[in-house]
Amino acid sequence: MVSPAHRVSRIANQTYRRAGKIISGSPWWQHLPEDFSQWQDDFTLSGTAKLMVAGTKQIDNVLRTGLATMAGLLAIPSTLKPTQVAIDREQRGFYEAIARQGDAARFYQRPARGVTLRKQKTTCLQYRLPSGHIDLLSFDSAFEPVNPALRASYARHTRNATAWAEHWQHGDRPRATIIVVHGFTADPYWLNSRFLAMPWFYEQGYDILLVTLPFHGKRQGPLSPFSGHGYFSHGFCHMSETMAHAIHDIRVFMDYLEDQGVPQMGVTGISLGGYTAALLACVEDRLAFCVPNVPVVSIMDIMLEWFPTSIIVRTGLKLAGMSITDARAATAVQSALSFAPKLPRQRLMLIAGAGDRLAPPKHTHILWEHWQRCRLHWFPGNHLVHFDKGRYLKAMRGFIRHIGFLP
Structure with missing residues (x-):
């Protein structure tokens, strides 16, 4: 149950069909x-909010089916081909x-x-600051997969070896x-800056760094x-190494921001970017907030929930002789649920939609x-x-100011 302190934005309460804590032990x-992938989310809503949530659910269902079909036809099959499944089965114990x-x-x-960064x-298509300037930063990433068995295959993706970010500075x-970390397929800087209202935060006095995740843009x-x-077309072990690459870059x-004298850094991200931001909070005590x-939080359960990827993944797991628990274990190293955050709970905040069907509540x-x-x-x-x-947005601004993250 959500405490009264979290009853915001017309959402009065949250009740899952099973009482008590969902995850009762470790791991x-x-x-x-x-x-879990079949569970339904149940909120107690007012009349207006109920209509808003019901309507947006249907929009998400259509969008989810489209994305799942695209991934199911163009990415997941190569992940589940016999040779790739054999590699994942052999290497999953490492992760x-x-x-x-x-x-x-x-x-x-x-x-x-x-590391030397280029500017x-x-x-002209990017956001034009009312004052200050924008640098497009890049560097040659020295990342190597943690698992030596994947280093040769991962190194073949040469364009992925250059990291990119857009840096907004008052100057x-x-x-x-x-x-700011973007979502899956949604890498354009102009899109993320507007969707996450970064111009508004910039006007509050903050500088902004919009990063590009591996295999995007x-x-x-x-x-x-x-x-x-x-991200998803080379097997589950490759996916975990891609997450390690994202965190590395x-x-x-x-490091660059710190060397430039930036006094504080915090991170936010949407969807896959939220997944990545939560992992960053597990390793980076330099973050003021996340x-x-x-x-x-569980990539495997998302795949099992989306149609038609659910059918493809279940078929692949059956052919590989893996249970859902085995599959979760194989990808657990890329979930924030596997590690304790470096930040105290007072510096952590979550934002989510009651009608979300791509990343359910x-x-x-x-x-x-x-x-x-x-x-x-x-x-x-x-x-x-x-x-x-x-x-x-105002709640987030109040939160970061309350913890002393000031422009």
């Missing part, structure tokens, strides 16, 4: 109910062992300092900086059918439980339609 993948130890630093290793001007002095391969395709950008927005709920019931803001919308957005 989480052995205690999360096997049918499960690290997740079972609960030490995020073993997998998300600190990058070397002293260039942005295109008068180094300022507290909000790091300029990092996708020349034959990639869509941005982000490489964000930390290099953090605010995942409509986050995912139950995912936010179990992360909220794992994060010792940190601050939580529900809004009456779905994954992309965020009704009452102004309320949660």
Whole structure:
């Protein structure tokens, strides 16, 4: 049950069809109910909010089916081809062992300092600041997969080896900086800056760093059918290494900001970006805050919930002789549920939509439980339609100012 402190944006309460804590023990993948992907989220809503949530659910269902069909036809099949399944089956113990130890630093290793970053001007299509300037940053990423068995195959993706980010600066002095991580396929800087209201935060006095995740945008391969395709098209072990790569490169950008004299850094991200931001909070004590927005926490359960990927994944697991628990264990190293955050709960906040069907509220709920019931803001919308957005933006601004993250 959500405490009165979390009754916001017309959402009065939250009740799941099973009472008590969802994950009752450790490791989480052995205690999360096997049918979790089939659970329905149940909110107690007022009349207006009920209509808003019901309507946005249907929009998400259509969008989810479209994305799932695209991924199911163009990405998932190559992940589940026999040769790839054999590799994942052989190597999955490597990743499960690290997740079972609960030490995020073993997998998300600190990058070397002293990386040289390049700067260039942005295109005219990007957001134009009312004052200050924007640099497009890049560097040659030195990341190597943690598992030696995947290093040769991962290194073939040469375009992915260059990291990119857009840096908005007031220019008068180094300022507290909000790091922004985009969602799956949604890498354009202009899209994320507006969707997450970064111009508004910039006007509050903060600098902004918009990062590009591996296999997205300029990092996708020349034959990639869509941005982000490489995240999910090379097997589950590759997916975990991609998450390690994302964390590695964000930390290099953090080193750069620190070397520039930036006094404070915090992170927010949406969807896959929220998934990544939550993991960053497991390894980075330099973060002043972490605010995942409509986050995912168990990638396997998302695949099992989306149609038609659910059919493809279940078929693949059956052919591989793997249970759902086995599959969760194989990908657990990339979930924030496997590790304790480096930040105290007072510096953690979650934002989620009651009608979300791409990253259902139950995912936010179990992360909220794992994060010792940190601050939580529900809004009456779905994954992309965020009704009452102004309320949660003001709540986020109040939160970061309350903890001393000041421009």
